[in-house]
Amino acid sequence: xxxxxxxxxxxxxxxxxxxxxxxxxxxxxxxxxxxxxxxxxxxxxxxxxxxxxxxxxxxxxxxxxxxxxxxxxxxxxxxxxxxxxxxxxxxxxxxxxxxxxxxxxxxxxxxxxx
Amino acid sequence: xxxxxxxxxxxxxxxxxxxxxxxxxxxxxxxxxxxxxxxxxxxxxxxxxxxxxxxxxxxxxxxxxxxxxxxxxxxxxxxxxxxxxxxxxxxxxxxxxxxxxxxxxxxxxxxxx
Numbered sequence: 001x002x003x004x005x006x007x008x009x010x011x012x013x014x015x016x017x018x019x020x021x022x023x024x025x026x027x028x029x030x031x032x033x034x035x036x037x038x039x040x041x042x043x044x045x046x047x048x049x050x051x052x053x054x055x056x057x058x059x060x061x062x063x064x065x066x067x068x069x070x071x072x073x074x075x076x077x078x079x080x081x082x083x084x085x086x087x088x089x090x091x092x093x094x095x096x097x098x099x100x101x102x103x104x105x106x107x108x109x110x111x112x113x114x
Numbered sequence: 115x116x117x118x119x120x121x122x123x124x125x126x127x128x129x130x131x132x133x134x135x136x137x138x139x140x141x142x143x144x145x146x147x148x149x150x151x152x153x154x155x156x157x158x159x160x161x162x163x164x165x166x167x168x169x170x171x172x173x174x175x176x177x178x179x180x181x182x183x184x185x186x187x188x189x190x191x192x193x194x195x196x197x198x199x200x201x202x203x204x205x206x207x208x209x210x211x212x213x214x215x216x217x218x219x220x221x222x223x224x225x226x227x
Binding site for chain 1: 145146152155157158159160163201208209210211212213214215216217218219220
């Protein structure tokens with residue numbers, strides 16, 4: 001079964017440092033997403049990406065965040081200057097269509113900001 | 115009002131029991147509805163989509179009531195392996211027309227021997 005792959009599985013970083021979380025979506029999927037889940041809280045939408053541009057972003061996705069599809073396979077989330085409150089699980093997902101159906105989530109990157 | 119509301123539980127049930135979870139959503143324009151399962155510190159995994167006509171997948175039955183904006187999940191003959199958090203998820207149309215997922219906080223189920 002096709003998978004969404006995320007690396008690293010766990011990242012520890014110092015406050016103020018930049019981090020890049022990496023994802024390889026399923027190859028024939030056209031829509032890519034980042035969601036995050038702070039420990040003990042619900043999964044929250046961050047951003048969606050289609051046709052090489054952001055299609056929507058949430059209030060959480062401020063100027064500290066950016067996404068990029070640098071080549072035909074990778075999809076990255078960059079946090080420019082991490083804060084303690086950025087500590088969370090970050091899930092990448094992809095889907096063939098933008099209709100909410102057929103999402104596949106990656107196994108997540110646990111980001112710990114110290 | 116929360117967009118998707120669930121009882122957080124936990125629901126503690128013995129093996130073989132039947133358990134039901136409920137969920138309400140606030141956006142009447144939501145188009146797609148799902149139950150996801152999440153194990154501790156793992157990614158959400160789709161359990162089943164939910165349709166107005168009701169749908170069943172083995173021991174799992176899901177029901178949607180659009181008029182009441184209410185979604186349910188019934189698990190029959192609970193197994194130890196059913197222990198997890200069950201996430202009620204609805205789609206929400208974004209500004210550009212695509213559908214993003216809105217998650218509830220989840221209902222935790224613990225099945226004991």
